[in-house]
Amino acid sequence: MSVVVWLKKDLRAADHAPLAAAAALPGAAMALYVIEPEWLASPECDAQHVEFTLACLAELRLALAARGLPLLVRVGPVLQVLAELKRSHGFQYLLSHEETGPGWTYARDxxxxxxxxxxxxxxQEFAHTGVIRRLRSRNGWAARWQQRMATPQVAMPAGWAGARVALDDLPTLAQxxxxxxxxxxxxxxxxxxHATLHSFLHQRGGxxxxxxxxxxxxxDGCSRLSPHLAFGTLSVRQVHQATEARIAQIKAEGEPDVRHWVAALRGFSGRLHWHCHFMQKLEDAPRIEFQNFARVCDGLRENDFDAARFDAWCAGQTGYPMVDACMRSLRATGWLNFRMRAMLVSFASYHLWLHWRATGLFLARQFLDFEPGIHWSQMQMQSGTTGINTLRIYSPTKQAQDHDPAGVFIRRWVPELAQVPLALLATPWRMGAAQQRAVGCVIGQDYPVPIVDDAVAVKAAKERLYGLRGTATARAEADSIQARHGSRKAGLPRTGMARKPPVRAPKPSPQLDLFGD
Structure with missing residues (x-):
């Protein structure tokens, strides 16, 4: 055997440079996926991630076998697995895609x-996202991203000279x-x-x-592609090119609602840029998985962590119906749309004053589409510790009124409140004692009293954060962060960002990505 293709978060056969390169090299080849104990033991890993991976591997193994390439799945440390394969089969080439992952994957690589x-x-490692290794400056990054996405997709080889290797059954979750x-x-x-991408571009995305x-x-209206991008069953380039092709088709054929569809898909296409933009932050500064982006924020929340508040937030028992409904929905399904994810983090960070690292690890286990670069960048952005982004403090009550006006979502996920009148559904604590008994929901007994006072908590958070951001040290650091990591389209001035108090319910931000979209 001559070649091993090491699969990571690229569980597909199409547009796969390492697989194509393996077919062009002399000698026999195999594909390899390693289920690493370090991954299973990591604080971000959940059984849902493992189950999704196993299902992807089962399908991919069949697709590759049909073209002559065996896919070996081993359990154990990567170095141990590679050493065993070197002894038993011998190989001269190891091919893989680059990975922007948690710290343990960086150390492993x-x-x-x-x-x-x-x-x-x-x-040999190949790029397969818009993330650029060893990037010295963000200047010109968008153009380089566009160039990479416009490059023709890598053709799938007609076949491989597959190595002779015994393939065991895939392990089960229990094993x-x-x-x-x-x-x-x-x-x-x-x-x-591909079915999800097609249904979005042709049916659901308007x-x-x-x-x-x-x-x-x-x-239904979001693409629902985020897990597929996180596990690599689609490449960002495939999604980008399919979207552009669909926009061109809509324009050429003059389909009904042309402008409406084009605007919708243009909005989606823009988020593909942001997807890689946030991943680039972790690639350039791996420390942001563990440390505040703006080091001036060190000590801001670390010493004030309230375990009881954290537990209530995790359980969906904060006494704020929209927060609790979102958390319970997420825990049951593994998915939540971006805006509600942002609200959960905002509530934890500002209302409950919880540090983003603990809340981020919990959410990483809940999100099927956990993508480290996006996740930790967004956790810090929504927690106010980047030093350069506007503070986005969401009012749970207003979010309920704006995005669940009929109370359907809250009643589905917080059934204790099923009989509460709509006018009070977002603020059930305002019911009188007699009304609480009449609807069968006594606050403090059947549903929690609000864990904090909304106005008091937000006021305290603003005072601490805006006071910190107004210092000369914070402004100088903001300049440095913006120069190194900021979007060149953000329009942020030097010496930081706008320091006016934020609106309570932010308008949808352009800085969204496929983090739930």
């Missing part, structure tokens, strides 16, 4: 690079030590990814801009 050098193995997660997940695999903010309409 450094160790693999050392091992390859010591063993005389040529390891991997994963407890049942109880969620009904999106369909996994490359076929499901009302994308109007649908994405409400958890009711977003469930």
């Amino acid at each position: 450094l160790a693999v690079a050392d091992w390859c050098r010591a063993q005389g193995v040529q390891w 991997l030590g994963c407890a049942p997660h109880g969620r009904q997940l999106q369909a996994a695999g490359e076929a499901a990814a 009302d994308y801009r109007q649908s994405l903010s409400s958890p009711l309409t977003a469930e």
Whole structure:
């Protein structure tokens, strides 16, 4: 055997540069996926992620086998697995895609690079997102992203000279030590990814801009491609090019509601840029997984962490119906639209004054589409610790009124409030004692008293954050962060950002991505 294609978050056969390169090299080849104990033990991993991965592997194994390439799935540390394959089969080339992952994957890749050098193995990594390795400046990043996305997709080889290797059955969740997660997940695999993309571009996507903010309409109106991008059953380039082709088709054929559809898909296309923009932040500054983006924020929340508040937030028992409905929905399904995710983080960070690291780890386990670069960038952005982004403090009451005006979402996920009148559904604590008994929901007994006072908590958060941002140290650091990591389209001036108090219910931001979209 000559070539091993190491699969990571790229579980597809199409537009796959390492697979194509393997077919062009001399000798036999195999594909390899390693279920790593470090991944299973990591604080971001959940059984739903493992189940989705196994389903993707089952489909991909069949697709590759049909063209002669075996897909070996092993459980164990990557270095151990590679060493065993080197002894048993021998190989000279290791091919993989680049990965912008959690810190443990970065350390693992450094160790693999050392091992390859010591063993005389040529390891080649290929880009498959818009993230650019060893980027020195953000200037020109958007143009480079566009160029990469416009490059023709990598053709799937007609076949491979596959190595002879015995393939064991895929392990089960139980064999991997994963407890049942109880969620009904999106369909996994490359076929499901393409079906989801097609249905969005041709049927569901026309009302994308109007649908994405409400958890009711977003469930169908958003693309629902985020898990497929996170696990690589589709490449960003495939989605970008399919979207552009669909826009051109709509214009050429003069379909009904041409302007409406084009505007919707243009809005979606823009979020593909932001998807990679946020991943680039983690690539350039891996520390933001663990440390405040703006170091002037160190000590801001770390010493004030309230475990009881954290537990109530995690359980969907804060006493704020829209917050609790969103958390319970997320825990049951593994998905929530972006705006409601932002509200959950905003409430945890400003109302409850919880540090983003603990809340971020909990959410990482809940999101099927957990993508480290987007996740940690957004956790810090929505927590006010980037130093350059406007503080977005969401009012749970107004979010309920704006995005669940008939109370359908709250009643579905917080059944304790099923009989509460609509006028009081977002603020059930305002019911009198007699009315509470009449509707069968006694506050403090059947449903929690609000965990904090909305106005008091927000006022305190603003005072602390705006006071900090007004210092000379914070402004100087904001300049440095903007120069290194900021979007060149954001229009932020030097010495930071607008310091006016934010509106209570922010308008939809252009800085959204496929983080739930």
